[in-house]
Amino acid sequence: MAKKRRKFVQCPNCGYTFEEVNNYCPNCGQENHDLNVPVKHLVEEFFESTLHYDTKFWRTFKYLITRPGYLTEKFNMGQRVAYVPPFRLYVFVSIFFFTTIALFASENLVVNDGEGAIEKLEATDPDAAARVMQADSLARSRAGLTLSDTSSVMLNEDLDNKFRNFLKNEEQSRQKLLKNISFMMFVLMPFFGFILYLSYRSQRRNYVEHLMFSVHFHTFVFLLIIFATLTEVVFSSFDTNGWVILISMAYLFFALRYVYKEPYLRTAVKLIPIGLTYMISLGILFLATLGISVLLS
Structure with missing residues (x-):
């Protein structure tokens, strides 16, 4: 309008x-x-523009959820005015995503302190705790005999102290890890676009088209994880992890089929290396993010 x-x-x-x-x-x-002009004109103009944006906003979300690949196809064809721009949509959803994770799921991002676990074990089974501490002491003594280089020992002790500090300051560590994960996802998006670029290089598409696909896909995954997290809050006994992976892969398959216009069988065959490469990259980046978070603690 x-x-x-x-x-x-x-x-x-x-x-x-x-x-x-x-x-x-x-x-x-x-x-x-x-x-x-009179205030009533400004108020009318405000509600008119807000209603117009709301219509665009809800239309975008409807197609993002119900028609995999549709928004990417429209963007690549230049039909963009009726929908929220991909990066603006991603930023909007990611704010809600990380807020939801911070409020309801962040306790799963940091493991418990090892010393605290031993203390709990001592209270329930003193003999088992004693065996664990003895094994830990023996492992440390063997490490001391093996590492003759003093600088190596000091480095290991420094890393050990950083890790213990990371575990002790749980709330601060969670917030730092969440911040780093948000950056990790921002790095992962263009990398996934590059995976698609290599997988469909025979179509000679510009990289931007693959990048927009990645942005829309990650936006959907964020929405899915938000819904899954809130579902587990309401139904605490319900595990949604398997469903998130299954729905994400199904969505990716239909989105690839819609945007790249290849037969179903060929799309399914390509989905396997694309999905595996993505999951491996996600795992490596998460471990790297966790390591950086520990080093900066």
């Missing part, structure tokens, strides 16, 4: 004389729209 403009004859900012087609000043860039 076109915006109703109350146009000036001259730009009030720089004095440029407007032509009828000028919605913005060609000289200074200021919008050619008079806001010096």
Whole structure:
């Protein structure tokens, strides 16, 4: 829906004389729209533009969830005005994603302190705790005999201290890990786009088309994980991990089929290396992110 403009004859900012087609000043860039009107006009204009954006917003979400690959196809064809831009959509959803994880699922991101676990074991089974501590002591003594280089020992002790510090400051560590994971996902998106670029290089598409596919796919996965997390909050006995992976792979299959227009069998065959490469990359990046989080603690 076109915006109703109350146009000036001259730009009030720089004095440029407007032509009828000028919605913005060609000289200074200021919008050619008079806001010096009664308040009721501004209120009507606000609700009109908000309703228009809400329509675009909900239309985008509907197609993202129900029609895999549709938004990517429309973007690549240049039909973009009716939908929320991919990166803006991703940022909007990712805010809710990391907020949901921080509130309801962040306790799963950090393992318990080893010393705390031994203390709990001592309370329930002193003999087992004693055996664990004895084995730990023996392992440390053997390491001391094996590592003759003093600098190596000091390095290991420094890493050990950082890891213990990471485990002790649980809340701070969770927040740091979540922040680093958000950056990790931002790195993973263009990498997944590159995987698609290599997998479909025979189609000679621009990399941006694959990148937009990756952005839409990750946005959907974020929405799926949000829904799964909230489901587990309501139904604590229900494990959604398997369903998240299954639905994500099914969505990826139909999105690949819709965007790249290859037969179902060929798409299924390509899905295997694409999915495996993605999962391996995700695992490596997560371990690297965890290691960096520990080193910076």
